[in-house]
Amino acid sequence: MEEIEKKIYIMYRILVTNLINCISMDVTKILHNLNSQQEIAVTSDHPHLLVLAGAGSGKTRILVHRIAWKIQVLSIPSHAVLAVTFTNKAAREMKERIDQLLKTPSQGMWVGTFHGLAHRLLKSHWRDAGLAEDFQILDSEDQLRLIKRLMRTLDLDEQRWPPKQFQWWINSQKDEGLRSKNIQENGDLYQSMMLRLYREYESNCELLKVVDFAELLLRSLELWRSNEAVLKHYQNRFKHVLVDEFQDTNAVQYAWLRVLAGSECCVTAVGDDDQSIYGWRGAKVDHILRFEKDFKDTRIVRLEQNYRSTSNILRAANAVIERNSERLGKTLWTEADEGEAVALYAAFNEHDEARYIVECVQQWVGDGNRRDDAAILYRSNAQSRVLESAMLRAEIPYRIYGGQRFYERMEIKNALSYLRLISNKDDDLAFERVVNLPTRGIGERTQSMVRQIARQRNCSLWSASSIAIGNHELSSRASNALAKFLRLISAMTSEVEELTLIEKAETIIKRSGLLDFYKGEKGEKGMARVENLEELVSACGSFEPEDANLSPLTQFLDQVALDSGDRQADVDEDAVQLMTLHSAKGLEYPLVFIAGMEENLFPHAMSIEEPGRLQEERRLAYVGITRAMTKLYLTFAESRSIHGRESFNSVSRFVRDIPSDVIDEVRLGNTIVRSTTYASSSLGSDPELGTGFSLGQQVFHKAFGEGVILNFEGSGPRARVHIKFEEVGTKILILESAGLSGV
DNA sequence: AAGGCAAATGTTTTT
DNA sequence: CATTTGCCTT
Numbered sequence: 019m020e021e022i023e024k025k026i027y028i029m030y031r032i033l034v035t036n037l038i039n040c041i042s043m044d045v046t047k048i049l050h051n052l053n054s055q056q057e058i059a060v061t062s063d064h065p066h067l068l069v070l071a072g073a074g075s076g077k078t079r080i081l082v083h084r085i086a087w088k089i090q091v092l093s094i095p096s097h098a099v100l101a102v103t104f105t106n107k108a109a110r111e112m113k114e115r116i117d118q119l120l121k122t123p124s125q126g127m128w129v130g131t132f133h134g135l136a137h138r139l140l141k142s143h144w145r146d147a148g149l150a151e152d153f154q155i156l157d158s159e160d161q162l163r164l165i166k167r168l169m170r171t172l173d174l175d176e177q178r179w180p181p182k183q184f185q186w187w188i189n190s191q192k193d194e195g196l197r198s199k200n201i202q203e204n205g206d207l208y209q210s211m212m213l214r215l216y217r218e219y220e221s222n223c224e225l226l227k228v229v230d231f232a233e234l235l236l237r238s239l240e241l242w243r244s245n246e247a248v249l250k251h252y253q254n255r256f257k258h259v260l261v262d263e264f265q266d267t268n269a270v271q272y273a274w275l276r277v278l279a280g281s282e283c284c285v286t287a288v289g290d291d292d293q294s295i296y297g298w299r300g301a302k303v304d305h306i307l308r309f310e311k312d313f314k315d316t317r318i319v320r321l322e323q324n325y326r327s328t329s330n331i332l333r334a335a336n337a338v339i340e341r342n343s344e345r346l347g348k349t350l351w352t353e354a355d356e357g358e359a360v361a362l363y364a365a366f367n368e369h370d371e372a373r374y375i376v377e378c379v380q381q382w383v384g385d386g387n388r389r390d391d392a393a394i395l396y397r398s399n400a401q402s403r404v405l406e407s408a409m410l411r412a413e414i415p416y417r418i419y420g421g422q423r424f425y426e427r428m429e430i431k432n433a434l435s436y437l438r439l440i441s442n443k444d445d446d447l448a449f450e451r452v453v454n455l456p457t458r459g460i461g462e463r464t465q466s467m468v469r470q471i472a473r474q475r476n477c478s479l480w481s482a483s484s485i486a487i488g489n490h491e492l493s494s495r496a497s498n499a500l501a502k503f504l505r506l507i508s509a510m511t512s513e514v515e516e517l518t519l520i521e522k523a524e525t526i527i528k529r530s531g532l533l534d535f536y537k538g539e540k541g542e543k544g545m546a547r548v549e550n551l552e553e554l555v556s557a558c559g560s561f562e563p564e565d566a567n568l569s570p571l572t573q574f575l576d577q578v579a580l581d582s583g584d585r586q587a588d589v590d591e592d593a594v595q596l597m598t599l600h601s602a603k604g605l606e607y608p609l610v611f612i613a614g615m616e617e618n619l620f621p622h623a624m625s626i627e628e629p630g631r632l633q634e635e636r637r638l639a640y641v642g643i644t645r646a647m648t649k650l651y652l653t654f655a656e657s658r659s660i661h662g663r664e665s666f667n668s669v670s671r672f673v674r675d676i677p678s679d680v681i682d683e684v685r686l687g688n689t690i691v692r693s694t695t696y697a698s699s700s701l702g703s704d705p706e707l708g709t710g711f712s713l714g715q716q717v718f719h720k721a722f723g724e725g726v727i728l729n730f731e732g733s734g735p736r737a738r739v740h741i742k743f744e745e746v747g748t749k750i751l752i753l754e755s756a757g758l759s760g761v
Numbered sequence: 762a763a764g765g766c767a768a769a770t771g772t773t774t775t776t
Numbered sequence: 777c778a779t780t781t782g783c784c785t786t
Contacts, residue, residue, distance in 0.1 A: 105775065133776045157776080231776045266775095299774070398772055403777085420774075454762090461762045580776065600773050622772055638773080661771065662777040 048086050048119070052076075055321050060084045064317035068264075068309050069288040072350045073335070073644035074326030074606065077288055078108075081260055082115045084286060085127075088258055089120060097126030100256040100278075104263050106131055106581050108604065112262070128256070132271050133231055134580055136238040140229070141576075143248055147241045150227040152442055152572070155579035159426060160447055161185055161230050168218050179211060187212040188219060192232035193268045193300035195239070226446055235270045242277050253280045263604075264289030264309075268300035276312060285313055291346045292339050295600060295638045297630070306346065324350045324644075326606050328357025331650050334676045335643040341675055342633045350644075358649055359682035362673060365655040368401070368614075372408035374684075375611050378651060379414055379594055382609055389415060393595040393607040395642050397620040400660075401613060402596055409594065419597035423582040429536055429547040430554055434578060436530045437523065440511050441571050444478035453479075456535035459499035464492060468500070480504075506530070519570045520559040527551050599642045610646035612639075615654040616667035639672040657742065666742055711753075716761040717741060719751075724761060 049057055056076055059069045060083045067084075071077035085101060088094045103109045113129045128135060137155070140147050156164065165188075166181045191201065198216045203209065223229065229237065242249040259279055261267070264287040267275070279285050287309055294303045310316045324332055329352050336349055365371035379392055394405055399421055409416040424430060432455055435448035442448075454460040471491070472482035486492050487501050510529050514522045527533050536547040561577070563570040595607065599620075614620055620639070625631035643650060654669050673681075711717065715727045725743035739751050739758070751758075 131776065137776095155776090234776080296774075298772085400771080400777095423775095457763065459762070463762085582775070598773065624772060634773095659777070 048083050048090065052083070053323060055319055055323070056080055056083075058317075059319040059321065060087050062317050062319065064315060065284050066309075066313040066316040067284075067286045068306070068316050068318045069286070069321060070306070070318065070346060070348060071288055071290055071321040072324060072348050073290065073293060073641070074324040075321035075350070076325060077290070077321070078112065078115070078262065078604075080321070081262055081286070081288055082112060082119060085116055085258075085260065086119045094258060095126070098255060098257045099260070100128040100135070100258070101260045102130065102132055102135060102262070102275075104131060104266050106134070108262060109134065131580070132274070133234050136234040136274075137576065137580060139238045139241065139252075140234065143241055143245075146245050146248055147237055149229065149237070152227065154226075154228045154438070154442075154445060154447070155234070155576065156223070156228040156230040156447070157426070157579055158185070158231070159431070160228070163450075164222065164226075164228075164447070165215065165219060168215060168222060172215065172218065174211075174215070184212060184215050184219075188216050189230075189232050190300060191216065192230075192236050193270060195236060195270045195273060197236075227444075228447065232270070235274060239270055239274045239277060242274075249277065249280075252278060253283065256283060258284050258286075260286040260288070262288055265291050265294040265303050265306055266296050266301045267305050268302060272302070272305045272308075279313070290348075292342075292348065292637055293603060293641050295603065295634060295641060297634050303344075320348060322348055322350055324352045324354075326647050327352065327644060328354050328648055330357045330359055330680050331643060331646050331648075333680050334360050334650070335640050337677055337680075338636060338643060338672050338675050339640040342636050344633065360676065360680050361649070361651045361684050362615075362681050363651065363653040363684040364669070365653055367657040368404045368655045368659070369408070371613055371653045371655045372404045374653060375405065375613065375651070376408045376412045376414065378611070379409075379609075380412065383414075387609070389592045389594045391607055392609040392611075393597065393602065393605070393645065394611045394613060395597060395599050395602050395645065396613045397599055397622060397638075398614075399598060401619075405596060405613065409596075415591055415593040416596055417591075417593040419595065420601045424550070424553075425578050425582060427547075427550055429532070429550055433523070433527050433530075433532055433551055433554055434575065436507075436510075436526045436532070437571060438575060439480075439507055440514060440522070440526065441569065441575065443480040443507070446472075446479045449479045452530070453503060456531045458503060458531075460496065460503060464496040464500060467492060467496075519561060519574060520555060522571060523555045523558040527555065599638050602645050603641050606645055606647055608647045609649050609651075610642075611651045611653065612642045613653050614658070615652045615670040615673050616658065617670055618665070618667045619658070619660075620670055620672070636672065639670075711739070711758065711760070717758045718761050719743065719756060719758055 049060065052060060056079070059067065059080045069077070069080055071080065081101070085099060088099065089096055101112060103112060109130050116127070116129070128138075130138070140149060140153070144151050144153065162181055162185050165184050166176070169176060169179070169181060169184070191197075198213060198220055201209075201213055201216075203213065223233065242252070256278060259275065261275065266289075275285065287306075289306055291303045291306050294301060297303070310318070327335070332350050332352050339345070363371070363374050365374055375394060379389070382392055383389055396402060396405070402418060402421070406416065406418065425434070432452055435445075435451040438445045438448035439452065450465070453465065468479055468482045468486055471477075471486055472479050475482060475485065477485075483500050483504055487497050487504075490497070492500065506529070510526055513529070514525050517525065533548065533551060536544050536551065538544065539547065558574060561570070561574050563573045565573060599612070612620075618626065621632055621635035625635050652673055654667075654673070657664055657666055659665070711727055716724065717727060718724055719741070722741075722743040725741040727739055727741055739753050739756065741751060741758075
């Protein structure tokens with residue numbers, strides 16, 4: 019069997035080579051430097067292809083080269099190709115690399131995120147999709163606001179029913195493709211409550227002409243399912259569909275692909291079940307297993323050779339992921355050298371951990387390396403603070419990824435709301451956001467009055483406001499303030515009409531009073547906000563509209579809603595990268611630190627009980643470890659303050675899974691000797707700073723019993739000692755009055 | 762209606 | 777610990 023396959027393959031290669039010669043085109047570089055598995059993945063002519071690509075095996079490269087192969091060698095027109103990713107960043111990168119490889123730009127090809135492509139569909143078929151032509155995109159913050167508002171009208175107690183829960187529930191239903199009418203009541207109070215709000219939410223979105231993220235996908239799926247003509251059009255066009263990060267697809271996205279693919283489309287899916295870390299967001303690894311069944315005649319190619327990491331790092335990664343049961347099974351291997359051992363550092367607390375990392379970075383830089391090549395990863399954003407301040411103190415330039423995104427910042431959303439209101443007076447969400455910002459005397463009372471009128475008349479808040487003023491339904495003070503606001507918006511609209519996008523943004527930020535409002539805000543915050551507003555203006559300046567028929571402003575607003583705006587600001591500065599493990603997926607760095615390798619933190623306490631969630635944490639650990647190319651540091655803190663409370667966690671189980679011959683345990687300045695099981699660490703040889711005791715030492719106190727020394731503040735007899743007692747927890751004692759004795 | 766102070770409340774992230 | 781939310785006073 020294998021023999022035959024080999025022969026066919028050789029014949030195929032001969033044919034291919036001839037073909038290349040015939041076309042006399044330089045396509046050799048498409049196959050240049052590919053290993054045999056990669057080459058099969060690029061050139062396979064099976065109808066469908068599933069590439070199981072391990073970390074660092076050249077996943078994106080395969081996708082890009084396969085597209086180039088199809089276009090240049092198989093002469094498939096580029097407009098027949100659709101490539102879909104999850105993030106804008108990945109889509110941008112793919113576009114760039116295709117252009118680079120093909121030289122000729124990827125004209126006619128659709129490359130984008132699921133959401134971006136769905137939006138594009140709905141924009142062209144808004145009528146068939148049952149939407150308004152100028153429908154707005156609702157981001158998650160807008161969504162939460164809307165839900166809160168609906169809860170208020172339904173008189174639901176926000177304490178008993180957290181709005182976030184409604185949001186989460188509604189989104190999960192939509193991710194599964196379920197509308198409220200598809201859900202059966204099961205007599206459960208919680209479910210019936212959720213469902214009740216879901217119904218209300220659906221009809222309100224309809225009314226407000228807004229579409230949330232999940233809706234973009236679901237709506238475009240329903241469009242295809244219900245409209246034969248539209249579907250046929252796209253099925254006839256896109257004969258080649260390629261999906262990146264396939265393990266991250268949720269139910270609707272998978273259905274979307276299946277419907278589009280129909281029966282004559284070639285689907286290529288590239289993914290790694292071991293890197294599925296978005297299960298909590300509806301992603302289903304099962305889709306990888308189902309692919310073969312749903313797409314008949316699928317060729318499966320495994321890419322297991324890793325080109326990124328040393329073999330020690332890979333051994334660590336494999337040891338961690340091996341303990342997961344539900345795997346397709348894949349073992350990464352490399353031709354690379356053993357490399358250095360994985361360093362493990364046991365810190366006393368999070369500050370010591372940060373200090374140690376800073377020291378290592380300084381040494382790395384001192385050795386002539388780039389800060390850009392170093393990344394510090396952590397499980398949750400809260401951990402970044404301590405690391406950040408340590409970097410700041412050491413004057414090491416750093417860049418934090420994630421956290422708050424540009425277009426989600428309050429001042430930016432406010433400015434955008436003014437722009438939205440300029441382009442569409444009936445945008446109620448924008449209206450509500452800025453009607454009293456900066457404060458102009460339109461308070462809660464007036465606003466609820468206007469809302470009530472809007473509901474009665476079934477009109478927008480904008481129209482309701484003029485009705486309220488016209489009918490003298492408000493106090494004269496409120497009426498004047500409201501009229502002033504309406505005049506301001508109208509005036510700005512006409513003033514700005516003929517201006518370019520950047521001028522519009524500039525004018526509106528000034529005229530609305532937002533700029534002065536934030537300038538007046540005291541402290542660093544106001545400054546930063548003003549800077550952000552300026553950055554928004556410059557973003558308007560560099561925006562290039564795609565469609566000449568539509569107004570640049572509306573196009574800008576749509577793009578902003580779909581793009582989180584992870585701008586590449588000061589990318590040129592050589593800086594250490596700080597990010598969560600989640601956002602590190604897809605990236606690689608020569609030097610990687612993973613901080614906070616502790617039980618309850620990583621794996622996270624919320625995930626520790628459930629086996630499924632724990633497996634996902636394990637995959638996250640695998641993702642983290644495989645980011646490292648040459649040197650990996652794992653650190654954990656024996657004591658860490660979480661939410662202001664001190665907690666003591668043992669070293670993460672993921673660390674214990676790594677074979678000890680791969681790990682090099684770092685001992686601080688040779689002062690302390692400790693074992694990984696830390697609790698009963700052996701005594702230090704040198705007393706700490708003349709106190710007569712050492713860190714990690716077991717001590718006895720008359721009242722509190724036995725404990726372990728965790729930290730010192732100061733030195734000599736007046737030093738403050740942090741001790742974790744077995745019975746009473748941690749105490750901070752003055753040494754000379756504590757009356758401690760060694761055990 | 763607006764600003765100030767106390768209490769609550771904390772995963773992971775993209776779109 | 778640090779930020780956001782809600783209540784309460786002016």
